[in-house]
Amino acid sequence: MQKYDLAIIGSGIGGALIAALNKDKSHILFEKDSNLGGCASTFKRFGNYYNTGATTFVGYEENHILKNMFDKIKYVPNISESKIAIRTIQNKKVVDRVRDFEEFLTQIQENYPNENNRIFWEKIKDIDEKFWQIKDIHFAKYSLNSYIKSLSTFKDMIKVFKLDLLKSASSFIKETLGEITQGYQSFIDAQLLITVQSKSKDISLLSMALGLAYPFHKVFYVNNGMGSIIEEILKEVNVHKKEEILKIKKSKDSYVITSSKGEYQAKKIVLNTTVYDSKNLFGEKIKKYYEKFEFSDQSAFTSYLTINSKEKFLDHYQIILEPDIPNCISNSFFISFSKLSDEKMSQNGYSVTISTHTKVSTWKALSKDDYKKQKELTQNFILEHFLDYFDNISSEQITKIFSATCLTFQRFIGRANCGGKALNIKSALQIPSCKTPFEGLYNVGDTVFAGQGWPGVAIGVNILNKELNEKL
Numbered sequence: 343m344q345k346y347d348l349a350i351i352g353s354g355i356g357g358a359l360i361a362a363l364n365k366d367k368s369h370i371l372f373e374k375d376s377n378l379g380g381c382a383s384t385f386k387r388f389g390n391y392y393n394t395g396a397t398t399f400v401g402y403e404e405n406h407i408l409k410n411m412f413d414k415i416k417y418v419p420n421i422s423e424s425k426i427a428i429r430t431i432q433n434k435k436v437v438d439r440v441r442d443f444e445e446f447l448t449q450i451q452e453n454y455p456n457e458n459n460r461i462f463w464e465k466i467k468d469i470d471e472k473f474w475q476i477k478d479i480h481f482a483k484y485s486l487n488s489y490i491k492s493l494s495t496f497k498d499m500i501k502v503f504k505l506d507l508l509k510s511a512s513s514f515i516k517e518t519l520g521e522i523t524q525g526y527q528s529f530i531d532a533q534l535l536i537t538v539q540s541k542s543k544d545i546s547l548l549s550m551a552l553g554l555a556y557p558f559h560k561v562f563y564v565n566n567g568m569g570s571i572i573e574e575i576l577k578e579v580n581v582h583k584k585e586e587i588l589k590i591k592k593s594k595d596s597y598v599i600t601s602s603k604g605e606y607q608a609k610k611i612v613l614n615t616t617v618y619d620s621k622n623l624f625g626e627k628i629k630k631y632y633e634k635f636e637f638s639d640q641s642a643f644t645s646y647l648t649i650n651s652k653e654k655f656l657d658h659y660q661i662i663l664e665p666d667i668p669n670c671i672s673n674s675f676f677i678s679f680s681k682l683s684d685e686k687m688s689q690n691g692y693s694v695t696i697s698t699h700t701k702v703s704t705w706k707a708l709s710k711d712d713y714k715k716q717k718e719l720t721q722n723f724i725l726e727h728f729l730d731y732f733d734n735i736s737s738e739q740i741t742k743i744f745s746a747t748c749l750t751f752q753r754f755i756g757r758a759n760c761g762g763k764a765l766n767i768k769s770a771l772q773i774p775s776c777k778t779p780f781e782g783l784y785n786v787g788d789t790v791f792a793g794q795g796w797p798g799v800a801i802g803v804n805i806l807n808k809e810l811n812e813k814l
């Protein structure tokens with residue numbers, strides 16, 4: 343049996359980053375899929391490339407945790423800045439999310455007038471800036487040292503944010519903007535759904551600020567597809583692709599791992615599986631630990647298109663409709679176009695990923711026939727509204743379209759849930775830490791602290807790396 347100090351299960355953002363940071367150790371990384379990157383992968387179908395989920399890359403800027411991490415592994419991504427991070431369209435209202443605060447504020451005031459818009463958006467920006475200035479954010483459990491470090495972060499947060507830390511997003515909206523129109527509320531919620539996967543009624547002010555402020559940072563387009571970043575950072579990592587881990591058994595001072603191809607032994611394990619799916623890998627004792635995390639019934643519906651057009655498009659749009667999308671929990675969808683200059687992604691026309699939010703339970707409850715019908719219904723609804731908003735694209739120019747539900751995500755990357763949990767005071771205390779109560783067993787990814795997307799998962803990786811290296 344091959345023996346390693348460190349085994350990493352999964353090549354999502356979390357698994358890939360922690361592997362790259364520890365590639366000098368005796369290690370192995372397993373990935374069940376044929377593509378690397380999980381929700382941030384790029385796949386090929388019908389001769390075209392598509393981004394599976396993640397399309398925007400944020401956090402590659404000086405003094406940001408992600409940039410520091412990339413510098414550490416000596417990797418410079420092939421990216422171009424999207425000067426307009428997203429164009430948000432709601433009926434006739436168009437707001438371009440640009441970095442320049444005054445330019446953005448003017449557009450907000452024109453489209454969603456409110457005498458306190460400046461106070462509201464300045465506070466959002468201010469909280470976000472202060473958050474990213476906090477050094478050494480730590481959150482881990484199950485050892486005295488971890489608790490002490492977490493307490494120190496908590497103290498820093500209280501010092502920086504004071505009572506704002508206890509505020510809910512909706513109470514802050516009410517106290518600054520007052521009663522706002524449904525349109526403005528939809529605009530705020532649609533932006534939050536793509537960043538924190540929750541609406542303002544369910545989250546804290548801090549989460550709302552981080553979610554709404556991301557276009558004030560540099561937002562990047564990734565040339566050659568999002569998955570190319572993961573492939574590049576894993577270049578010197580011992581990766582076993584298309585090898586699924588089926589069982590893990592704890593022995594006295596190591597773990598025995600059974601995969602679809604063989605057996606291995608590792609002293610330490612990092613699971614990049616979600617905390618909801620990790621239970622399937624273990625016997626009773628460890629299974630019980632994972633079973634205590636209540637399943638977060640959220641996921642994505644994604645449509646992939648190839649469009650034969652030479653028209654110019656921005657990198658990202660968000661369309662906000664009035665009715666909810668059928669089978670979804672949102673009235674908005676997010677569209678990302680490849681750049682025509684991107685020879686890989688645009689080799690047969692624009693590669694477009696459209697995503698919106700749905701529940702796992704909606705799709706799991708359907709019979710096989712109904713599932714097919716409802717999937718088609720949702721895809722057709724999105725397509726119809728997409729064509730409505732882009733009158734320079736005709737249906738004949740769409741040479742390919744197909745979609746994925748949470749069940750597709752489950753089949754390919756072993757997770758039906760996509761996206762983190764709404765972060766509020768109550769859920770913050772229950773959020774899983776990278777460290778588990780079992781010696782040598784860790785988790786990384788968007789279902790553990792600090793949450794989803796490149797910046798959120800990178801914070802988690804940074805914490806995990808400290809915890810791991812204390813022990814290795």
Ligand SMILES: Cc1cc2nc3c(=O)[nH]c(=O)nc-3n(C[C@H](O)[C@H](O)[C@H](O)COP(=O)(O)OP(=O)(O)OC[C@H]3O[C@@H](n4cnc5c(N)ncnc54)[C@H](O)[C@@H]3O)c2cc1C
Nearest residue numbers: 352354356374380381395396397398587755787788795796
């Ligand atoms: C539709 C959508 C759009 C998004 N857009 C953005 C965006 O624009 N920007 C952004 O920053 N974030 C975005 N996100 C969020 C971001 O993609 C995720 O938060 C992040 O990619 C999750 O990373 P992770 O580390 O949790 O790993 P995951 O993506 O969950 O990957 C886990 C990996 O583990 C593998 N695996 C699972 N089980 C096993 C097993 N038993 N054996 C071996 N391997 C296994 C899987 O195949 C997978 O590759 C989006 C997410 C979605 C769903």
